[in-house]
Amino acid sequence: MSQQAVNGVSCRGKVLTVENMNPNVKRVEYAVRGPIVQRAVQIEKELREGVKKPFTEVIKANIGDAQAMGQRPITFFRQVLVLCSYPELLEDNKFPEDAKKRARRILDACGGHSIGAYSASQGIECIRQDVARYIERRDGGIPSNPDNIYLSTGASDAIVTILKLLVCGEGRDRTGVMISIPQYPLYSAALADLAAVQINYYLDEDNCWSLNVAELKRALNEAKQHCKPRVLCIINPGNPTGQVQSRQCIEDVIQFAKEEHLFLMADEVYQDNVYAEGCKFHSFKKVLFEMGPEYSSTVEMASFHSTSKCYMGECGFRGGYMEVINMDPEVKAQLTKLVSVRLCPPVPGQALLDLVVNPPQPDEPSYTLFTKERTAVLATLAEKARLTEEIFNEVPGITCNPVQGAMYTFPRITLPQKAIDKAKAEGKVPDMFYCMKLLEEEGICLVPGSGFGQKDGTFHFRMTILPPTEKLKVVLQKIRDFHLRFTNEFS
């Protein structure tokens, strides 16, 4: 008898199957890189292989990835990174003195003067100091303590880490986390993974996707029936909805968090991406401190930033930080221990972050070019935000709030009943059906609104405004044509 038959191994099947794997992982969803994107990659392959399509390229407007859409990196940032990677070039007079100064300072703070060494788990100390000074400048002098700064592998990493600290309890005592709907799906994915309870509060589409406290209260009170709400997550400027919160709204949210004893998570990765007249970025930290010591010394908060967005768009480097405020010192020690298990965030990303928070100053040689590049990116984004709103709102069946900030539009689309029925017959969510058809017919890759959450019976898609202006015009045109055709086809 064979060994195999004796052990019965052959009948046992796999050790790890989709039936017996971690059920929390199964519940995770992440639409930004979901089936539409997988199909888009496939279509790109088919195009390369010469398969005929009604278009010659796939335009990926599904993800906030500026450089993938052709945006050029900030020269100064890349110069410093080069000098950090290959210090021999510090002797090369091709590189400006301020870039060399920054590189030397970063290298001096690295183990063995090399970005190839692990850093402290919380991040390189002098970079945390620079971050703290940046926050102080941004917030008009409100103090920031470098001990409260944790560098991270993109904001994603920091967000998941804070959620992990907060989630506990079983059954009705399980931690509930309030997130906006529509949301950035990192949040729902992390909550599924942690088996936390997701508490949805709806943004008000009729009021430019604003947040109102009555809705927070409704959501919280309902949730209290079945879980222990502990955390309130805010994204400002908003992804996918592009709204910028007013100072008043932020104050109301903070007051609500205090009253309801909630830990605040403020995702502020788009803090430089504000375009609309009359809108301004207010950090939660600043508003918190302006509300007086009753708030600033009690409300617990973490705020998140990233090198991936704003004017730099350096997504590939995975740089980021969080600042924790009023966190219990013992919990902070636990946080420091937890991040030490993964050793440290990538050091090139830390270096890049240092440049973001400590850019060229007016008396430095790189200032002019830096300012020119930065301004150009932000001006173009503002122009594209305007253009997008304008063109979409001309299309019957598409309505679109102003893109006040961030990098996305989340227009509402009216779908004919026949299309909804057809989608259901095919076992598809209606806006997924719509986006898939758009991809197949026009080569444009968007994310269905259902990937972010939306009010029942409403349909949306998310599109980034990142394609170069001329290409964006083509995209908008194609979506318009498609939408009209689609509406006709199913009417």
Added chain:
Amino acid sequence: MSQQAVNGVSCRGKVLTVENMNPNVKRVEYAVRGPIVQRAVQIEKELREGVKKPFTEVIKANIGDAQAMGQRPITFFRQVLVLCSYPELLEDNKFPEDAKKRARRILDACGGHSIGAYSASQGIECIRQDVARYIERRDGGIPSNPDNIYLSTGASDAIVTILKLLVCGEGRDRTGVMISIPQYPLYSAALADLAAVQINYYLDEDNCWSLNVAELKRALNEAKQHCKPRVLCIINPGNPTGQVQSRQCIEDVIQFAKEEHLFLMADEVYQDNVYAEGCKFHSFKKVLFEMGPEYSSTVEMASFHSTSKCYMGECGFRGGYMEVINMDPEVKAQLTKLVSVRLCPPVPGQALLDLVVNPPQPDEPSYTLFTKERTAVLATLAEKARLTEEIFNEVPGITCNPVQGAMYTFPRITLPQKAIDKAKAEGKVPDMFYCMKLLEEEGICLVPGSGFGQKDGTFHFRMTILPPTEKLKVVLQKIRDFHLRFTNEFS
């Protein structure tokens, strides 16, 4: 009555406290960056501030961080990274043609031809292809499929991800994971975080820290009483123990895994770090396939590699990959989805990994320098491995197995009963007491054996062999003197 008193907020204390935080996080421990290291950082600060100490610098031999200890990066690798970061330099004739060729290929595979774009979540496709070809060369032609390669944020990230897929069940059905004792504490930390059951199997110190299957069986059978063992983790070459497993041992382990229906995790980040005569690195994959289709088509496995170790020691970049073998396709789809939530591993780390798996070839201009640098690093490590064993074994009360591979020695130390009593009186683990005293008196930072696990009643420390040869000699000398003094003091 004030708002505060009405709500009772002021009496409620913090939202997040060490009492009500995630209990799994509290159970996490990570000695490599524990209290000894925190004290070392403090002492460094004191030295800078002019505090008098019996030494002038702290030597950190606690972590496998080659460049922090002065090792220079491989020139070719950094050249390509520079060209990827700042493509203007592709026109510069300071850089060799093969470096430019590699950089162009990597950039062509990046979104928008920039390493500042997010990559595919599984990693850049052409780099995964290069990894697969590297594995095929390494394993004498056994095929490797790029679809089975996942790039990662260091090996740490990939290891935690695979464990996360595998852990499920409650109570006696909870997943059990077998790890060696002594172990690399990433494993115990990840298991605590996932609330998995840690199953200890002991390496045989009397036989050069070898692994024997009888001990695996013992550990497994005991564990079956209280959990569902599903996973067997192996580190080869070993950290902290420095052993290199024989081919026969690997075959036995694989057979055991098959018989007992266990998922194998092979941590092979030190695959180039083999020094001892007669020792050779055998990958689990290769042995698995040489055992015939009965094994190679059934045993599920993941193997891990990293840019942090071997001859390159590029820890700061956090590059790595895993290869999954015989993984259920549906589970693989879940894995792909899970990694997509974090968007992608850092792209500079991916680029670096590409160079590790696709280094200069004999007909390319950088080959000579690359080979010289690589050989020099590995030859020096071999020399330091020999030196360490030799000097420690001369000290009465220290016994030390040969450092066959990896970057560490894990010598056993005999502690006088009085020292053990003193430590206990101070509430300290005896080897922690020893290492802390060594740090205070000699400025040498090691990790106590208790941080990795050891047989009850035995004591060890882990030291890296990474300090430059002359400094290593000083370190060994100082530890010898300290050990004799310590033994005297407590006799």
